[in-house]
Structures are given as structure tokens and as C-alpha cells.
Amino acid sequence: MIKAGIIGSTGYAGQELVRILVGHRETQIKWFGSRSYIDKKYSEVYRNMFQIIENNCLDDNMEELAKQVDVIFTATPQGLCSSLVSEEILSKVKVIDLSADYRIKDVKIYEEWYKLKHQSPQFIGEAVYGLCEINRNDIKNARLVANPGCYPTCSTLSIYPLIKEGLIDLNSIIIDAKSGTSGAGRGAKIDNLYCEVNENIKAYGVTVHRHTPEIEEQLSYAANKEIKINFTPHLVPMNRGILITAYASLSKDVSYEQMKAVYDKYYQNEKFVRVLDKDICPETKWVEGSNYVDVNFKIDPRTNRVIMMGAMDNLVKGAAGQAVQNMNLMFGLKESMGLDLVPMFP
Ligand SMILES: NC(=O)C1=CN([C@@H]2O[C@H](COP(=O)(O)OP(=O)(O)OC[C@H]3O[C@@H](n4cnc5c(N)ncnc54)[C@H](OP(=O)(O)O)[C@@H]3O)[C@@H](O)[C@H]2O)C=CC1
Ligand SMILES: CC(=O)N[C@@H](CCC(=O)OP(=O)(O)O)C(=O)O
Numbered sequence: 078m079i080k081a082g083i084i085g086s087t088g089y090a091g092q093e094l095v096r097i098l099v100g101h102r103e104t105q106i107k108w109f110g111s112r113s114y115i116d117k118k119y120s121e122v123y124r125n126m127f128q129i130i131e132n133n134c135l136d137d138n139m140e141e142l143a144k145q146v147d148v149i150f151t152a153t154p155q156g157l158c159s160s161l162v163s164e165e166i167l168s169k170v171k172v173i174d175l176s177a178d179y180r181i182k183d184v185k186i187y188e189e190w191y192k193l194k195h196q197s198p199q200f201i202g203e204a205v206y207g208l209c210e211i212n213r214n215d216i217k218n219a220r221l222v223a224n225p226g227c228y229p230t231c232s233t234l235s236i237y238p239l240i241k242e243g244l245i246d247l248n249s250i251i252i253d254a255k256s257g258t259s260g261a262g263r264g265a266k267i268d269n270l271y272c273e274v275n276e277n278i279k280a281y282g283v284t285v286h287r288h289t290p291e292i293e294e295q296l297s298y299a300a301n302k303e304i305k306i307n308f309t310p311h312l313v314p315m316n317r318g319i320l321i322t323a324y325a326s327l328s329k330d331v332s333y334e335q336m337k338a339v340y341d342k343y344y345q346n347e348k349f350v351r352v353l354d355k356d357i358c359p360e361t362k363w364v365e366g367s368n369y370v371d372v373n374f375k376i377d378p379r380t381n382r383v384i385m386m387g388a389m390d391n392l393v394k395g396a397a398g399q400a401v402q403n404m405n406l407m408f409g410l411k412e413s414m415g416l417d418l419v420p421m422f423p
Contacts, residue, residue, distance in 0.1 A: 227395030318361025
């Protein structure tokens with residue numbers, strides 16, 4: 078049995094991790110970390126866990142945690158994980174960070190976009206970017222995994238095959254993204270109040286969203302060349318779900334069948350990436366509650382552009398599900414263990 082501790086178990090990403098790990102037959106959650114609910118029953122914070130979890134919430138005592146568990150998940154605000162990790166901790170326990178602290182390899186770029194001083198830059202080089210479909214082998218040997226951001230997961234997986242195969246103009250990529258409000262976390266913020274969000278849709282973080290450099294870095298690895306993108310997220314009035322619509326100019330003539338073969342080349346053996354049939358557009362409702370990313374594309378011959386689309390659940394493949402996928406790889410388990418979650422509908 079893997080013993081797991083979750084720092085930030087009372088947030089939206091943390092509670093999704095709890096929900097998934099409760100159903101994981103090789104894992105036992107030993108530590109339900111919290112800042113605001115210390116000594117309160119977890120099932121009083123999340124009543125869906127009534128009679129399922131009897132534990133109390135605990136503080137984020139890393140030293141004590143490291144003695145008691147095999148893996149620590151940090152589902153906490155940006156900057157916290159990097160202030161807790163040390164060589165001593167990493168020598169005792171594996172860490173999977175759901176925040177962005179170790180996702181960006183250039184610390185200056187992290188500090189510039191996050192407006193934070195990085196607390197342990199010495200571990201950035203070692204951390205493995207946990208996009209399982211692309212970095213599987215490195216993840217298996219990692220002590221520290223940077224679980225990818227939600228928008229970057231959906232964007233990268235939707236665009237990656239076409240970059241790898243040199244089918245798109247690298248200077249022409251535009252990503253339009255939409256997210257449900259659980260992406261913003263459980264903390265009270267005026268922008269996320271019912272009256273602000275309901276019956277509304279708005280762009281935010283235009284040109285300055287912190288996921289821009291993360292997506293650029295991942296796409297640049299795929300291209301082996303520096304890429305800049307336009308990335309515009311929108312907040313939509315739903316609980317869960319991310320939809321990506323990305324645009325790029327084609328760099329060569331390519332038919333539907335050829336492009337489909339490219340997506341299949343990368344994803345036909347990937348359980349969690351589903352390349353949809355011709356003309357079927359990904360929808361958030363068909364992936365909700367699951368670890369799937371649905372992707373598809375359409376070529377527009379009038380403009381010589383391709384439109385790439387992706388949909389996933391921000392809390393599952395975009396956060397907790399991917400974190401469990403990473404844990405499975407790090408502990409030599411079947412990659413999909415605990416993640417056979419059939420999408421919920423309606
Ligand atoms: N929501 C999403 O869709 C996704 C989130 N993520 C990432 O996961 C992380 C958590 O996000 P999310 O769950 O949305 O956020 P929430 O605001 O819902 O949760 C934050 C969690 O962190 C805890 N926390 C806050 N400050 C501290 C602190 N100083 N010390 C210890 N614990 C603290 C909170 O504890 P308490 O409630 O007890 O005060 C809570 O459990 C973030 O880094 C986010 O970027 C990644 C991908 C997707
Ligand atoms: C709707 C919303 O606010 N989404 C968040 C992104 C989700 C998240 O928590 O960010 P990570 O994936 O980097 O961890 C945002 O735009 O900041």
C-alpha cells in the first residue's frame with residue numbers, strides 16, 4: 078500500500094484527489110492537510126465524504142508527513158510547495174506538486190509571470206514535468222514531479238502532434254481557452270461570485286496569463302525551437318471543464334486522412350487521449366468527471382489553417398487525475414490504476 082499525504086486537501090483540486098484516491102486500491106490517504114480546518118473532520122468540510130472518511134484535517138508539518146507517507150501531493154497556492162521542499166524531504170518521500178512552482182525551467186520567467194520569488198530554485202532542474210503522455214519515462218524515475226497546469230495540459234495535447242510532425246507554422250498559433258469556475262479554486266473571490274459568473278462569459282488575463290510561458294515552453298520542446306503564442310482564457314458559468322480551440326496556419330498541404338494519421342500515431346495507444354471521429358467536436362460534458370482528454374481538428378481550406386480542439390475536466394486530467402497518473406508511474410503501478418472513471422452525464 079502506498080501511503081499518501083495531501084497538503085491542501087480541502088481545496089477543489091485537493092478534494093478531487095481525495096475522491097480519486099479513495100477509489101485507488103493501492104493507496105491509503107494518511108494525511109489530510111489544511112490551513113483553515115485543522116482538527117476539523119474532513120467529512121465536515123466536504124459532506125460528500127460523510128461515513129467515507131473519518132479523519133481530521135492536519136497542518137502542513139512536512140517533517141512529520143515525510144516520516145509517515147511515501148508520497149506527498151501539494152495542492153496549494155503558487156509558492157507554497159517550493160517553500161516546503163528540501164533535500165531532506167526529497168530523500169525520504171516523493172513529491173507531486175499540483176501548483177506551478179516547478180513547471181517552468183527558467184526561474185526568471187517563473188518569477189516574472191508569477192510575481193513571486195522562487196523559494197527553492199535548486200530543485201527546478203530536477204523536477205520532471207508530469208505530462209504523462211509525453212514524459213512517461215522520466216516520470217518513472219522522478220522524486221519531484223511538477224503536475225502540469227490545466228490549460229497547458231489541454232492545449233499541449235491538442236497541438237503537440239502537429240508540431241512534432243512539422244505541419245504548422247510555429248509563429249501562427251493562437252489558443253482560445255474556456256474554463257469552468259472550479260478552475261479558480263474554492264477561495265472566496267468577487268470575480269467568482271454567482272452574480273458575476275452566472276449568465277456571463279468573459280476573457281481574462283489577456284496577454285498576461287501565467288499559463289502562457291508554460292504552454293510556450295512545452296510546445297517549444299516539441300518543436301525544438303522557441304515558440305511564442307497568443308493565449309486567451311475565458312471564464313464560463315459551469316462548474317468543471319476546459320475547452321481549447323487553437324488556430325494555426327498550415328506549413329504544408331495536408332489532407333484530413335494524413336492529419337488524422339498523425340494524431341493516431343501519437344495517441345492511438347494512449348488510454349486517456351481520445352481522438353474523436355471526423356467532424357465530431359470535443360465537448361466538456363463528454364469528459365466530465367473522467368481523466369480523458371478528447372481532441373480533434375478540422376482543416377479550413379479557405380484560410381489554409383487548422384483548428385485544433387480539446388476538452389477535458391480541469392479537476393481530473395487537469396489536476397488530480399493527472400497527479401494520480403503520475404503517482405502510478407512513479408511507483409511502478411499500472412498507469413491507469415484508480416482512473417477508470419467513466420465520464421458523468423448529464
Ligand atoms: N482548480 C483547478 O482546476 C486546478 C488547480 N491547480 C492547482 O492546484 C493548486 C490548488 O488549487 P485549488 O484547489 O483550485 O485551490 P483552492 O483555493 O480551492 O485550495 C487551496 C488549498 O490550499 C490550502 N492552503 C492555502 N494556503 C495554504 C497555506 N499557506 N498552507 C497550507 N495550505 C494552504 C487551502 O487550505 P484551507 O482550505 O484549509 O485553507 C486549500 O486546501 C493551485 O496551485 C492550483 O494552481 C492545478 C490544476 C487545476
Ligand atoms: C478559471 C481559472 O481561474 N483558472 C485558473 C487556472 C487553473 C489553475 O488553478 O491553475 P494551474 O492549472 O496552473 O494550477 C487561472 O486562470 O488561474
